Amino acid sequence: MTAIRYELIKTCKQTGARLGRVHTPHGSFETPVFMPVGTLATVKTMSPEDLIQLGAGIILSNTYHLWLRPGHEIIKEAGGLHKFMNWDRAILTDSGGFQVFSLSEFRKIEEEGVHFRNHLNGDKLFLSPEKAMEIQNALGSDIMMAFDECPPYPAEYDYMKKSVERTSRWAERCLTAHARPLDQGLFGIVQGGEYEDLRKQSAKDLISLDFPGYAIGGLSVGEPKDVMNRVLEFTTPWLPNDKPRYLMGVGSPDSLIDGAIRGVDMFDCVLPTRIARNGTLMTSNGRLVVKNAKYARDFGPIDENCSCHVCKNYSRAYIRHLIKCEETFGIRLTTYHNLHFLLNLMEQVRQAIREDRLGDFREEFFEQYGFNRPDAKNF
Numbered sequence: 001m002t003a004i005r006y007e008l009i010k011t012c013k014q015t016g017a018r019l020g021r022v023h024t025p026h027g028s029f030e031t032p033v034f035m036p037v038g039t040l041a042t043v044k045t046m047s048p049e050d051l052i053q054l055g056a057g058i059i060l061s062n063t064y065h066l067w068l069r070p071g072h073e074i075i076k077e078a079g080g081l082h083k084f085m086n087w088d089r090a091i092l093t094d095s096g097g098f099q100v101f102s103l104s105e106f107r108k109i110e111e112e113g114v115h116f117r118n119h120l121n122g123d124k125l126f127l128s129p130e131k132a133m134e135i136q137n138a139l140g141s142d143i144m145m146a147f148d149e150c151p152p153y154p155a156e157y158d159y160m161k162k163s164v165e166r167t168s169r170w171a172e173r174c175l176t177a178h179a180r181p182l183d184q185g186l187f188g189i190v191q192g193g194e195y196e197d198l199r200k201q202s203a204k205d206l207i208s209l210d211f212p213g214y215a216i217g218g219l220s221v222g223e224p225k226d227v228m229n230r231v232l233e234f235t236t237p238w239l240p241n242d243k244p245r246y247l248m249g250v251g252s253p254d255s256l257i258d259g260a261i262r263g264v265d266m267f268d269c270v271l272p273t274r275i276a277r278n279g280t281l282m283t284s285n286g287r288l289v290v291k292n293a294k295y296a297r298d299f300g301p302i303d304e305n306c307s308c309h310v311c312k313n314y315s316r317a318y319i320r321h322l323i324k325c326e327e328t329f330g331i332r333l334t335t336y337h338n339l340h341f342l343l344n345l346m347e348q349v350r351q352a353i354r355e356d357r358l359g360d361f362r363e364e365f366f367e368q369y370g371f372n373r374p375d376a377k378n379f
Contacts, residue, residue, distance in 0.1 A: 004143060004185030004212040006244045006265075013356040015261045017349075022058075022213075022244050022265070024090040024142040025183060026082060029057025031244065031265035032349055034256060034342045035092060037273065039065050041075075041085040044273055045332040046339070048087045053309075054336070055343050057089055058142075060268045063135050064096035064103075064127075068118060072138040080140030092268070093141035094248070095132045095174075095189075098217075101150040109149065111166070129173040133186075137179045145215060146174040148189040153221045160193045167191050168205035175209055187213040187246060194227055196234050203238040214239050215246040216264070220255070229258055236263035252378055253282065253345055254371050257362050260349050272338035277331050279323040282341040286370040287377050288316075290334070295320045308340035 003025055010019040020031045036043045039062040078084040081091055100114050107116035113128030132147035148167040151160055171188045178186050188206035192198030216235055219228045239245050244265045251269020279291040283303035301311035310333045322330025352361035366372050
């Protein structure tokens with residue numbers, strides 16, 4: 001018996017993409033799914049009610065940041081993350097590994113774990129597989145991630161080989177330390193960079209440990225899009241059909257569609273919320289930077305093809321004014337719109353899989369969005 005169960009509903013005849021459903025202790029959600037990121041137990045400027053209105057069935061929160069502030073003991077005392085933030089749908093927490101490797105300049109990797117400095121105040125800290133499990137068990141997320149080493153891109157083959165071997169050993173330690181397997185599902189993370197044999201070895205090691213789900217890590221770290229797609233093409237076929245597959249840190253519209261076509265079920269990224277704070281918006285016709293002067297007297301909606309609350313009620317000119325004046329309400333509106341855009345995109349992807357036409361949908365979307373133009377602008 002496990003806390004997480006994956007149900008495969010349909011495979012797209014045109015592309016092989018999967019339509020599925022993930023069942024968790026806090027409800028189920030259809031896949032492929034995009035998970036909004038609530039780093040500090042909040043999706044910036046969004047209330048839980050907003051997220052429910054947007055149709056989010058699962059959100060992501062960050063182990064490293066919640067360990068530092070307010071501390072996992074306080075959240076445990078509150079009854080866990082769901083009660084602490086008043087969210088009764090599914091939550092996924094990452095292991096903290098990515099932040100340790102990306103935020104801290106002073107880190108030392110040992111077999112036991114990683115020594116590093118708190119990026120807020122410089123204090124010395126130590127994170128190990130066991131500690132990552134202790135924190136996530138206290139947080140009480142539905143899906144938790146194994147503690148892995150996150151190598152940079154590019155990385156030499158020999159370094160990556162040692163890193164993969166260490167990640168496999170750490171994954172086994174995570175399983176041993178995981179105290180609540182009936183309440184929380186633990187996912188292993190496949191690493192290996194762009195090296196096919198190392199990805200295969202990593203997948204094989206983790207599958208032998210029988211995790212309830214598998215993540216693909218070490219992508220969206222600076223590699224070209226074609227490298228990411230190639231790695232997915234040779235990695236997802238090695239993963240079990242009856243378990244969910246999660247591509248970490250990916251959230252641009254083209255990568256979500258291309259990831260789904262390559263057999264990925266779950267995605268997360270700060271992209272839609274981060275760019276919203278700068279006034280950059282996702283629309284059906286491509287990227288729109290609302291701060292630009294040409295929108296000062298534009299009283300139309302952000303996206304005339306969008307049915308979200310923001311596009312029904314507010315103009316580009318008004319939102320531009322709010323963003324230029326650094327008004328929080330402006331960020332709230334742009335964030336809401338971007339999340340609606342991506343969550344609605346995933347609903348369109350799921351519908352296209354139902355109708356066996358995801359390949360056609362990709363072509364139509366890329367054409368309208370402008371990805372096929374030589375001067376195409378991504379995020």
